[in-house]
Amino acid sequence: EADIYQTPRYLVIGTGKKITLECSQTMGHDKMYWYQQDPGMELHLIHYSYGVNSTEKGDLSSESTVSRIRTEHFPLTLESARPSHTSQYLCASTQGRMAGANVLTFGAGSRLTVL
Amino acid sequence: AQKVTQAQTEISVVEKEDVTLDCVYETRDTTYYLFWYKQPPSGELVFLIRRNSFDEQNEISGRYSWNFQKSTSSFNFTITASQVVDSAVYFCALSGVSGYSTLTFGKGTMLLVSP
Numbered sequence: 001e002a003d004i005y006q007t008p009r010y011l012v013i014g015t016g017k018k019i020t021l022e023c024s025q026t027m028g029h030d031k032m033y034w035y036q037q038d039p040g041m042e043l044h045l046i047h048y049s050y051g052v053n054s055t056e057k058g059d060l061s062s063e064s065t066v067s068r069i070r071t072e073h074f075p076l077t078l079e080s081a082r083p084s085h086t087s088q089y090l091c092a093s094t095q096g097r098m099a100g101a102n103v104l105t106f107g108a109g110s111r112l113t114v115l
Numbered sequence: 116a117q118k119v120t121q122a123q124t125e126i127s128v129v130e131k132e133d134v135t136l137d138c139v140y141e142t143r144d145t146t147y148y149l150f151w152y153k154q155p156p157s158g159e160l161v162f163l164i165r166r167n168s169f170d171e172q173n174e175i176s177g178r179y180s181w182n183f184q185k186s187t188s189s190f191n192f193t194i195t196a197s198q199v200v201d202s203a204v205y206f207c208a209l210s211g212v213s214g215y216s217t218l219t220f221g222k223g224t225m226l227l228v229s230p
Contacts, residue, residue, distance in 0.1 A: 033217075040222070041204055041222060041223040041225065042220075042222045042223065043206065043220045043223075045217055045218075048217060050215070058217070059217075088158070090158075090159075090160065092160070102148060102150070102165075102210045102216060102217075102218055103150075103162050103165055104152075104160070104162065104218065105162070106152075106159045106160040106161075107159060108157065108158050108159040109158040109159060111158075
């Protein structure tokens with residue numbers, strides 16, 4: 001049973017639309033992450049957060065933005081979607097208090113297709 | 116900088132064969148964590164194991180075993196008597212021990228187990 005929820009699971013939209021991918025976790029985890037997974041399977045960290053009001057950019061530059069107003073919620077927004085944004089987006093979380101915890105719990109992913 | 120290399124992009128085996136997934140890493144840290152995650156067709160990554168760099172003992176869990184060799188910077192994963200349900204993408208990952216560390220993933224190895 002999932003403790004981290006992503007919606008929508010699948011989304012097909014037209015170019016130029018604004019979209020928000022939702023991610024919520026019920027574990028009280030401090031740290032949350034967004035990964036982009038390309039068709040070649042590789043995972044790229046695009047955003048992460050250490051806690052409320054904390055957001056950081058990841059290793060891969062992304063046109064998306066994130067917010068962390070509540071501990072359990074870490075939404076990702078694309079203001080104007082383009083075909084290059086077509087990808088699988090994976091949300092993850094982990095407890096932040098322990099150094100090196102990093103045992104991530106992942107959501108099932110949101111597969112975005114931009115036409 | 117940290118780097119994880121999974122040289123095998125795809126491996127195909129027949130059920131009941133043993134299979135080893137290779138993982139080689141690079142890091143300047145003297146202490147670090149190594150991980151393996153499994154991504155079944157359903158999409159979410161599932162944590163399999165975390166190993167501290169201090170602990171070079173091999174580990175066995177059912178049909179799974181892990182061989183950590185610090186001298187060769189390798190953390191290989193063996194599945195004994197593979198089953199169709201083992202078909203998935205497997206990711207090796209590395210992180211520092213700081214609470215601010217993020218995971219560096221390899222590109223993944225797709226394992227296909229046929230009946």
